[in-house]
Amino acid sequence: MMDFSGKTAFVTGAANGIGLGICRALARNGANIALADIEPAQLEIARRELATFNVRTRAIEVDVSDAAAFERAADQAEAEFGNIHFLFSNAGVTLGAMPLWEVTPAQWEWIFGVNVQGVVNGIRTLVPRMRKHGEPGRVINTASIGGLQVNPKLRNGSYAMTKYAIVALSEALALDLEDSVIGVSVLCPALVNTTLHSSSRRRPVRFGGPYERPSSDAAKAWQSAGLPPDDVGMRVLDAVARSEFFIFTHEEPRTWIEERHARILAGFDSIARYNASEPAT
Template sequence: MKDLKNKTAFITGAASGLGLGIAKACAKEGMNIIIADFRQEAIDEVLPLFKENGWPVHGIRLDVTDREAYVRAADEAEAVFGNIHLLVNNAGIGHTEGKIWETGYEDIDFFININYTSILNGIKTILPRILKHGEGGHVVSTSSKNGLIPLSGMVLYNSTKRAVMAIMETLAIDLEGTGVGASVFCPGPFQTNLGKTTDELRKKHLGSPYPPADMSRMRKMRENMPKFEPGSLERSPDEAGERVVRGIKRGDLFILTHAEWKKGWEAHAAAVTRAFPDEVPNEVFMQVFSRNVANPIYDTQTQVPAFKK
């Protein structure tokens, strides 16, 4: 979807952080913006920014785990701006959980419902409407660098974000020839209030925020790190939004940031490659299961140039 002007974007988790950065970048392209977020006060705080800039905007309070509310939100968005063309599944949570075997089942379900099932809720609700109007469109879902390279103590976050990648890679295959694209956004560290919103959501769903995380391991790790100011290495959400818009217009399957993690991904890919047994492939098998052997969807991803700030 190269031309975004006068199209409508439905963005979840859009009242702050990465979602707000994406919303602003889409607005600068001339899109109508639906800011969907579970915090009405946060929506109310950001709406004036859009209106002052003359950007068409409408806020909808939405809990992305509530399927009936999602349908009502989509109906409201269409009543305000007409057809939806871009769905950005950005709402999510993040927390250093610690040891998974010590994590309660309620937190497991909490993570899965918000970071995984809500992505499916968005796709099930919005995508059929995009396909029906036939004007083309795009779906973006926010994963994480952790979906590419997992970190210790974050089984739920890592695994749900890896699952988002699988959803979007499969969706890209299933949408071939429809005029609707699909991208997965895997950001590294950006300036967001993810911890705060995660605690607010946990209190809403489970009755209390997370207890304070044990940071002793992190402090120990930082003893051997170069000195830096906390937060100084995190990038602006506005940059994240511009990168996402560029990825949509380019038709990228993967929208990545932080080239610093390329080495880690290459190590991951190399380890998987070495794990395949050193055997002669069966040529008939390769032809019968050709899309499993080498899916052509990956050939569509071209080299992404350096981002110009």
């Protein structure tokens, strides 16, 4: 079982939602925390709350899609705490339900910039530093249950595309680190009560700036009915302590994944039928 007490975690998307839930769980377990987020005011509020747990904290404003900015954030964290042991790449955004042909080039750059390149920047920046100090640690990448299937009700294809990438990235990283003391996990939550639906208000100017994304009352109600972020934080730390790779937050999506798996197997059954019916050449 992995111990968090006295270790240091770097958490992106830490100002609210799942990121803050993870930070609270870390604080309760005695970890020092570098909170990284693009919202400075909300980030400082979160830092002050976590400081009441008598752990060391540092708020670092950063746009995770900016590689140079991530490097500077890592430098600040190391200057404050020394060695980083845990990287929680949790920052994410969504465009909501919209047909893929309606997604603009700027929107594609933003959602892939944060959801995929932000995780890549974390790995490129911090994993070499973690390997260099040689102490046990773990990289935890937040994907989504949407990283394993495209939900026909949510119709959130652009978001799912980025989260599929994070699942593959995490599987590849686990292979790259299999002979090291650094483990890898991928968090695939289902519905959680977060501010993800309002992420358009946090879009950086270089991607077009903040905007109001239409959101139906049904979508907001569905989101608010999700699991509390603090519950997710506790679940994540339990799984990390046990060195689990896939971290799920709900049991119900198992059926969704089984249905997708059945479609994949049907494709293999089809090629087997085709090959069996073809004369040898």
